[in-house]
Amino acid sequence: MHKAVIVDDEIFFRQGLKSLIDWKSCGFDVVADASNGEDALAIIHKIKPDLVVTDIRMPVLDGLELIKQLKQKEGHHPKFIIISGHSDFKYAQQAVRYGVHDFILKPIDQEEVEGTLKSLSKSVTEQKIMFEKDKELKKAIILDNLIFGMVDEREVNELSSDLSLEDVSEYYYMVVEVNGLPLLPGDAECQLKEKLTNIIRDIQDTRIGVLIQDLGQGSYGVIIPATYLKRFQMQIAQFAHWTYGLLTKCMNQKITFFIGSAVPKLHLIRNSYETAQEIRQYKYTQEEQNIFLYHEFEKNRLITYTELEDSYYHLLMEHVEENTTISIMETIDKIFLQFSWRRMAKAAVLASITRCVHSILKIIKNMDGDESQLKTFQNMLYLQNYNVTLQQLRKLFLEYVLESKEYIVILRKQSANGEANKIKQFVDLHYRENISLKTIAAKFYMNPVYLGQLFKKAYGIYFKDYLLQVRISEAKKLLRQTEMKIYEIAESVGFNNTDYFVTIFGRLEKITPTEYRHKLHENRKVR
Structure with missing residues (x-):
């Protein structure tokens, strides 16, 4: 009304x-x-x-x-x-x-x-409606200017007056992360701003405004004036835990709070913003922690920005190529223990994961694979843009590694089948020549033993037996279609010795070449 x-x-x-x-x-x-x-x-x-x-x-x-x-x-x-x-x-x-x-x-x-x-x-x-939109837009611009240090003091004073914040003694900047992969419109992330606004309005005078900033990528910034803390003995930690408890009750996703240092004036809020951003780097040092306050970490700022040791990368790649699932899972567990034990900054953790991702991609590329075939590839590609807990990160990474491992098995099989097929095609075209496993292996720059195993695995028959089958099959065709002599047929299908040809023919067909031809003539007479 x-x-x-x-x-x-x-x-x-x-x-x-x-x-x-x-x-x-x-x-x-x-x-x-x-x-x-x-x-x-x-x-x-x-x-x-x-x-x-x-x-x-x-x-x-x-x-x-x-x-x-x-x-x-x-x-x-x-x-x-x-x-x-x-x-x-x-x-x-x-x-x-x-x-x-x-x-x-x-x-x-x-x-x-x-x-x-x-x-x-x-x-x-x-x-x-237009006034409120303009007001919200103006407020958003002022907030951006505040945290990026482009402050117009007159505008800040106007904002303070509009929101009844003239007599506030101190301010905090809080970053709220919605953890998980990006959501569809209408999901929890999209509702967070409204829910958070309602929670804050329930604890304060309605004249005092709510300053919430969309930071993008599932993160929001909240300016907390001291007036919000009256119900909490002026303790920011109590306010944060109370707000977190109410918010998580109405959200399906995990939430993380990062609260910067206190500043005495609104135009100085950039300092609190920067310390809140700094404390975000501690996210993976405390796996079970959901609320990070700058003043609690200020004295104990031991954190490392160096990546994992090379041995962990090499070990993981070895297990991926060996197709050993249990060893892969054990190695990933060791990697994530290192993240916590070494108190690795969020940036270092993500850099380490990204290095593993690209190492696996290199294997796939070298095998002429297509990374777009991996369902988990997009998630890992844009991992830097997501807010995820350490547990969520481990799950995403494990899914990617295991899917990549299975894809590499397929690529290896396809590669082996491709190589075996090349050998088979060569035999089908050159069976008349003096070829052997050794000469073909040399031609294709392959180890003869590996080539023999590859061929047997692909076609279920040894290379030598396949070559003999091709030659005898062609010899039978010549016996049916020509009047060539036996020694001429032997030579034309790749046998240098006629007796050896007759022996092999008899072994495979249970009949000699001459008997095979006579049998054909008798069948024709009967018809």
């Missing part, structure tokens, strides 16, 4: 107007009335109504003078509707000059007044 004030020197008219018009259905609530312009000025200053319905001729201060004085003052300017029994044109001219919304003559028509009110209510609502 928009607030309305009625000003008229006739009490019966004021009461009649209240009862005749359905104010609520028109979007208004009559919150006060006055019998003259002077009393109305005091009421309007205190209540700040959205609409003033006034007569023109009144004692002490008339309606037009009331409007004139309000228009000339800075600050709140309500809308005006004049309802008067005087139809003098000069009054209407002055009303237009002062920007009066409407000029209605007595006796009033209910439908006319309600139609005017409904139209005005819609307009006021739209203006309020």
